[in-house]
Amino acid sequence: MTTARQTGTDIDESVLVEGFLSGDESCLAAVHRRWGPLVYTLARRSLGDAREAEDITQLVFLAAWRGRAGFAPDRGTLPGWLTGIARRKIADALAARTRRTELVAAAGAQLLLRATDEAVLPESAIDRVLLADEMSQLPAPQRRVLNLAFYDDLTQTQIAELTGWPLGTVKSHARRGLHRLAGRLRDDGLVGCAA
Template sequence: MTIIGLPARTRPRYGVAVVGGAAALEDAPEESVEALAVRFRAGHEAALGEVYDRWSSLVHSYALRALQDTQDAEDVTQHVFVAAWQGREKMTPGPHTFPAWLIGIARHKISDARAARARDVRRIEAVAAVTPSAEVVGTEDVMEPDRLVVRQAVDEMGEPRRTIMLLAFWQDLTHVDIAATTGLPLGTVKSHVRRGLTQLHHTLEEVRHGSR
């Protein structure tokens, strides 16, 4: 698996205004944009860095407007440039190549993010339906079978996922609150909740199908 390293900046320059799906074009002359597109398509890694530096703010602003979530917008921004690099041979170099092309990729990644959100909601609803409330934690003898399965599955998770899941579903803390409590980055918390939900969902499906 090829690892794509995107340039790191001390302060991301996100926030270029996006109006009606279009954004302010770059300050560079059209000729330099076309030349950059040629180098990018040819696989010059330095060109990837320059493209990311110029247009990541455009992509992030577009994604943020669509998703209304900073972390999700940052994730989409990263995915867009990785996808652009991996699919660069499909790009046709031109003076206005990058803005429209990157926004087109962003639309697909935003759709993926929304679909992932919908899956998360379904998983949360499924797990919440069998998650014991704070009043019955510690009184497993009165828990329903599915609740026992969920609690055991969470207890068997490695750290910090176990703690994050307990805080999310037994203490009803938000992702932001969990990040503040554990000292973990918000993106890490979201990732553990998402993967933990997937794990619980699969565990419940296996138990239910096995009991038929």
């Protein structure tokens, strides 16, 4: 009997599927070698980001391994099933990206509107000084990401390229920095609780 310890490309698909379904980790490795490039290519084309595509590829194979009992060979092929999982993971990633972008845009718009509306008021100068002071108290990575986003008008992808940080790290710094800044500004009475 052929084992999955071979390269993965010379194993009969039915043997591979049987081993995968029975929990043979060497078959999982062979499945990943055989169809990982397909999943990665789908994610890369859909997301436009190599690092995010790598993350999605890993999530797809993790989900497939954990949910392998749900695969029914009589209803379709293993690569077709993996493609379906990939499409759902890609859709989730795009939805999360949209939510993050909307959060950053809303926070930026709120600060910009407040600054524009109050630009002629003497208190606005004080607010800008307080905002700068609050920004200076953020951890350096969060402060850097927010400065690049708001003052240099860079996207998170551009910030990742500029800093050399993974896109997920940039997104985390932006989210944490905005939450921390909003909390501090709310505590100081500079922004209302409505959002």
